Amino acid sequence: MIGWHDLKPAYIVDAVRDLVKRLIVVRGDDASSREVQTNATLNFSVHLRATFASPKVLEQHHLTREAFDWAHRECPPSKVLNIPILNFVPTQQAKRRRALIRAVESLSIKQGLTYDAPQSAADIPGFIELDNLKVDEISNLLDSFKAFNEFFYRKLKKSARPIEQPDNPYRLVSAADCRMMAFETVSDAACLWIKGCEFTVARLLGDVYRAEADKYTGGALAIFRLAPQDYHHFHSPVDDTIGPMTYIDGEYYTVNPQAIRTALDVYGENVHKIVPIDSPQFGRVMAVCIGAMMVGSIETTVNEGDFVKRGDEFGYFAFGGSTIVILFEKGAVKWDEDPIINGKASLETLVRVGMGIGTGRMIFAINPGPEGEAQSFKAVRDPAIAKGVVLFGCVLVCGHASGAQETYLFKFIPIAVGH
Structure with a gap:
């Protein structure tokens, strides 16, 4: 007889997801019925996870690009339970909900202070062992970290x-260094991953x-989710100049996938910069x-006006x-291709700083010089211009840079310049 322990993890996860989707506790389209239904479904999901409390069922699945195999990380019931706790409190109970939010904020601040204390350095060896961290990548000696938080936002050797x-x-x-989701449009992200009812680009x-x-x-969106064991500095994905930065105060909800895929707008409500x-x-x-x-x-x-190249650091997170x-x-x-395929299957892709994940697609206007040689070029933001129209003596080309050859693949459009 085949039991749960004999089934593949992905099969079990899909079966549980399907069961949760088909669960109907309250029938009705009014706001109150929908909220009760959502809360009941979340509770039932947690119950299922606790019932099938084996590593196979409780693992979160990520596809690692380097090995092209499944990488599993156990997600204990205690961690699952703290994810939707705020969702179990109806939004109408504003005082109770606000009290819980403030409690989470206070806990976050206190935990940060705890890990800034000198005695917290004693936790570093256990943290390294638990997550099998590569100490040879760290730029500083281990005994130079005077508190756990210093180790948490440790720097790595550039190599x-x-x-x-x-x-x-x-x-x-x-x-x-993260679990990445990539989507071709914001709408795709909202359909496949971000389930917050109030999530919008404007709110974010x-x-x-x-x-x-x-x-x-209508543009592309990427989500880079860092787990506690990850290197917590973040780096520029493109060559760029830093614009005016702004800080938005907010809450401290977990960014775990189970929370992102609930009705709560985690990204819009959390503190962010x-x-x-x-x-x-x-x-x-x-x-x-x-x-x-x-x-x-x-x-x-970094500061406004700074120029940074791809891979240059521009910030970090504390614990x-x-x-x-x-x-x-x-x-x-x-x-x-791989992060798009994984994203459509609701799978995160494990990536590290500096790994290639996409290619720029731009249209250029080339100013012709003597004997047709290109003297300069500039980006043209309107894709409609890419049809071979000549404006003000500029020959238009379309292309992008790609491939191991590190060459620019441009297709020149031969059109005589008119008067």
Whole structure:
């Protein structure tokens, strides 16, 4: 007789998901019925996880690019239970909900202070052993860390995270050591992964950049989720100039996938910092650094006007899990195939800083020089111009940089310049 322990993990997870989807506790389309239904479904999901409490069922699945095999990390019931706790409190019970939120915020601050204390350094060896961290990658000696938090946002040797195609500015690279999700549009992300009822690009960008939200609504989106054991510095995915940064105060919900896939708008409600990065190859890219449960701070290490290259650090998180959401304008990036395939299956892809994850797609205007030689070029943001129209003596070309040869693949459009 075949038992749960004989089945493949993916089969069990899919079966549980299907069972939860088909669960109907309350029939009705009014707001109260929907909320009761959502809360009941979340409770039932937690109950199922506790019932089938084997590593196979409780593991979270990630596809590692390096080995192309399944990498499993156990997710104990205690961790699962703390994810949707705030969702079990109906939004109408504002006082109770607010009290819970404040308790989480207080706990995050206290935990940060605890890990800043000198005695917390005693936890470092156990943390290294538990997560099998590679100490030879760390730039400092272990005994130089005077508190656990110092180790948590440790720096790595530059050689530990080489940049793929270092001379090709059109090669988009990972911003962090993380579990990444990539989507071709924000709508795809909302359909497949981000389930927050109130999630919008405008809400994520806040008041300062709300006017720019429309530029990103039809564009690509990437989510870089850092777990506690990860290297917690984040790096620029493109060559760029840093724009005016803005900090948005908020909550400290967990950024675990179970929370992201509930009705709660974790990204929009959590504390976050907007870092605009202006790239000649990708246009204006919005990096949204999001704090989470047990994260005391989001630190940026760059200033407005600084130029950074791909792989250069621009900040770090203090203790806890955390996330970076990166938004691109429509048509600016073409993702590599594997993160797109994984994302459609609701699977995260394990990547490290500097790994290639996509390619820039731009249109250029070339100013012809003597005997037709190109003297200069500039990016043209309107894709409609790519049909061979000649404006003001500029020959238009279409192409992008790609491939191991690190060459630019341009197709010149031979059109005589008119009067």
